[in-house]
Amino acid sequence: xxxxxxxxxxxxxxxxxxxxxxxxxxxxxxxxxxxxxxxxxxxxxxxxxxxxxxxxxxxxxxxxxxxxxxxxxxxxxxxxxxxxxxxxxxxxxxxxxxxxxxxxxxxxxxxxxxxxxxxxxxxxxxxxxxxxxxxxxxxxxxxxxxxxxxxxxxxxxxxxxxxxxxxxxxxxxxxxxxxxxxxxxxxxxxxxxxxxxxxxxxxxxxxxxxxxxxxxxxxxxxxxxxxxxxxxxxxxxxxxxxxxxxxxxxxxxxxxxxxxxxxxxxxxxxxxxxxxxxxxxxxxxxxxxxxxxxxxxxxxxxxxxxxxxxxxxxxxxxxxxxxxxxxxxxxxxxxxxxxxxxxxxxxxxxxxxxxxxxxxxxxxxxxxxxxxxxxxxxxxxxxxxxxxxxx
Numbered sequence: 001x002x003x004x005x006x007x008x009x010x011x012x013x014x015x016x017x018x019x020x021x022x023x024x025x026x027x028x029x030x031x032x033x034x035x036x037x038x039x040x041x042x043x044x045x046x047x048x049x050x051x052x053x054x055x056x057x058x059x060x061x062x063x064x065x066x067x068x069x070x071x072x073x074x075x076x077x078x079x080x081x082x083x084x085x086x087x088x089x090x091x092x093x094x095x096x097x098x099x100x101x102x103x104x105x106x107x108x109x110x111x112x113x114x115x116x117x118x119x120x121x122x123x124x125x126x127x128x129x130x131x132x133x134x135x136x137x138x139x140x141x142x143x144x145x146x147x148x149x150x151x152x153x154x155x156x157x158x159x160x161x162x163x164x165x166x167x168x169x170x171x172x173x174x175x176x177x178x179x180x181x182x183x184x185x186x187x188x189x190x191x192x193x194x195x196x197x198x199x200x201x202x203x204x205x206x207x208x209x210x211x212x213x214x215x216x217x218x219x220x221x222x223x224x225x226x227x228x229x230x231x232x233x234x235x236x237x238x239x240x241x242x243x244x245x246x247x248x249x250x251x252x253x254x255x256x257x258x259x260x261x262x263x264x265x266x267x268x269x270x271x272x273x274x275x276x277x278x279x280x281x282x283x284x285x286x287x288x289x290x291x292x293x294x295x296x297x298x299x300x301x302x303x304x305x306x307x308x309x310x311x312x313x314x315x316x317x318x319x320x321x322x323x324x325x326x327x328x329x330x331x332x333x334x335x336x337x338x339x340x341x342x343x344x345x346x347x348x349x350x351x352x353x354x355x356x357x358x359x360x361x362x363x364x365x366x367x368x369x370x371x372x373x374x375x376x377x378x379x380x381x382x383x384x385x386x387x388x389x390x391x
Contacts, residue, residue: 001015001022001024001026001060001063002025002026002049002053002060002062002063002070002073003026003049003061003063003064003065003070003087004024004026004029004030004044004063005063005064005065007063007087008026008063008064008087009029009030009032009033011061011063012033012036012042013032013033013036021042021043022043023042023043023044023045023057024037024042024043024044024045025045025047025048025049025053026045026049026064027046027047027048028046029046049069049073051076054073054076054077054080054082055080058082059083059084059085059095060073060074060082060083060084061084061085061087062074062084062086062087062088067088067089070086070087070089071089071092073086074086074093074094078094083095085097090116091115091116093116096111096112096116097111098110098121099118099122099124100125101126101129101132103129103133103139103168104165104168104169104172106132106139108128108129108132109125110122110124110125132171133164133167133168134167135167135168135186135189136171136189138171138191139168139171139172140171140191140226141172141226145224146224146254147220147221147222147223147224147253147254148221148226148254148255148256149221149227149244149253149254149256150173150226150227150228150229150256150257150258151229151241151245151256152166152169152170152228152229152230152231152235152258152260153166153231153233153234153239153259153260153261153262154182154183154186154231154232154233155183155232155233155260155261155266156232156261156263156266156267156340156341157181157232157267157339157342157367158342159183159185159186161183161261161266161341162183162260163258163261165258166258166260167186169228169256169258170228170230172226173190173228174194174195174220174225174226174227175194175195175197175225175227175228176190176194176195176196176227176228177197177199177213177216177217177227177228177229177230178196178197178198178199178200178230179200179231179232179239180198180200181367182230182231183232184230187230195225197216199212199216210240210243213229213244214243214244214248217229217244217247217248218247218248221251221253221254222251222253229241231260232263233260233261233262233263233264233266234259234260234261234262235257235258235260236257237263237264237286237310238288245257263310263367263369264286264308264310265308266340266341267337267340267341267369268308268335268337268369268371270337270340270345271335271337271345271347272381273337273371273375273380274375274381275306275375276306276375277374277375277380280374280375281305281373281374281375283300283303283305283306284305284306284307284308285297285305285306285307285308286309287307287309287310287312288309288310288312289309289310289312289313289315289316289319290311290312290315292315292318292319292322293315293319293323297309297319297322298322298323298326299326300373301326301328301332301352301372301373302323302326302328304373304374305373306371306372306373306374306376307370307371307372307373308370309369311367312368312370313336313359313368313370314366316355316356316359316364316370317356319372320352320353320355320356323352323372324352329352330351331352331353332351332352332372332374333349333351333352333372333374333375333376333377334350334351334355334370334371334376335347335348335349335370335371336355336359336364336369336370337368337369337370337371338364338365338367338368339367340367340368340369348362348364349378352372
């Protein structure tokens with residue numbers, strides 16, 4: 001890499017990341033080149049380029065700030081039979097660098113076959129890359145391969161809160177094993193021959209027990225399928241994802257986990273309830289309502305920390321009673337976010353002393369996230385802005 005301006009630096013770093021042995025020849029280089037050289041990720045020769053520098057090279061990029069130097073370097077490469085690119089005059093290059101993007105085990109590259117037009121290639125690449133990342137292209141493997149399982153957290157409900165990686169993996173799926181609270185609207189975008197298995201659970205209704213779910217994952221993967229376990233929120237936040245990973249590893253199945261936006265954090269954020277706020281709360285306790293109130297939850301309420309309870313609507317009375325009995329302030333704000341991120345979202349607010357009564361009167365039902373603490377106070381963010389605003 002002759003030259004370490006913006007073009008040279010970008011390409012040198014990308015090639016080194018791909019595993020190439022990169023030698024940068026330039027009198028000056030920015031922090032990225034210097035840092036990479038200090039970590040022995042590439043070599044930096046702090047001087048101007050010479051004819052001898054191409055000896056032993058298989059590819060040369062002439063990216064100095066001098067068109068004359070670049071042209072000379074490309075000419076030397078042509079005489080020596082070395083592939084080269086002239087960054088200041090692509091038409092005089094023996095090779096072209098594709099505009100690239102990576103999508104899991106796929107790489108997309110776009111080049112101009114006629115007159116070089118790098119910006120046009122980048123524009124086309126970005127448009128195609130967006131379609132890949134949004135899962136709009138069927139990228140399932142067509143040749144036989146070892147099966148695998150990928151646990152994907154689809155986020156707190158809305159289809160567009162899944163991660164880009166989650167969408168990419170979903171587009172590669174032969175089989176999808178989906179939860180009730182996953183972003184199941186995404187399934188409508190899959191090809192009709194993708195096998196979809198509904199294993200949704202609700203309180204006191206587990207039509208497919210966990211051991212059978214584990215067996216399904218292993219069975220489909222052993223058949224050479226790419227299996228996506230589509231889960232609501234994050235796979236490891238009260239999602240029993242750890243048990244499913246263990247079952248796959250025990251069976252010798254390749255397994256990966258794609259994190260998701262947890263309902264415990266994502267839904268309060270969407271409702272503009274910051275679970276932490278400077279000067280208000282710096283501690284968050286996340287609990288499962290199935291377990292009822294425990295020492296950590298009651299201590300957090302007493303200490304003024306934020307408590308976020310999932311699957312807790314049926315245990316709200318117990319949690320409130322335990323907090324009040326332990327000494328939590330009856331005036332502690334509480335917010336319940338039902339069906340968060342969906343068109344049916346509803347937020348119910350009251351104090352700790354009155355939330356059970358209000359929730360009963362308004363018919364609060366799961367799925368819901370309960371936030372207890374000063375961060376749930378109505379108008380908190382507006383009042384914080386007013387308090388810190390300068391005249």
